[in-house]
């Protein structure tokens with residue numbers, strides 16, 4: 417190849433990389449906005465259920481509403497929008513291999529001093545022959561979460577949780593722990 421062709425080829429490759437980086441930044445912005453929307457709706461639903469129905473009643477609201485809200489945000493956006501965790505309550509939220517790896521890296525980042533509320537990760541991955549844009553954002557444990565995810569859960573709440581979630585591992589969290597993560601993906605081709 418003549419040198420001019422090399423230069424043109426290199427410039428085109430550079431442009432493609434720049435375009436890719438720009439679209440990744442754009443997709444990350446989109447994912448962050450969807451997480452905000454999803455988190456806001458979940459929190460609103462939780463607050464409402466806690467004040468109207470008390471803690472045991474709110475468990476049912478979480479069981480029914482949390483997956484519904486995820487499905488609604490997914491349908492409206494064309495993304496898959498879920499929650500997952502290394503210590504699960506619902507078996508519908510089981511992480512895949514990539515999500516486990518990212519959740520473990522979030523724990524390391526927290527241990528290194530990064531504020532949990534700022535921990536997130538975006539990546540383009542090839543899985544089952546398709547390219548995906550994937551994004552995860554850590555969910556900090558707040559005081560209100562401890563009623564159902566803390567170490568000192570009241571008897572009636574424990575019973576209600578045991579009845580619906582016999583394999584529940586999502587207890588024993590402290591304020592500031594990583595409770596889990598929002599996990600989003602979108603096919604790129």
Ligand code: HEC
Nearest residue numbers: 474475478479482499501504505506509561564586595596
């Ligand atoms: C009223 C009890 C209750 C409170 C309070 C509560 N949760 Fe949950 N949480 C649940 C239930 C029940 C589920 C399982 C939902 C389902 O079946 O999809 C759940 C599931 C989750 C999951 C999905 C992963 C998994 O383990 O299945 C995350 C993440 C989560 N909760 C985070 C939080 C955070 C953060 C807070 C505080 C802002 C919070 N929860 C407060 C009851 C509660």
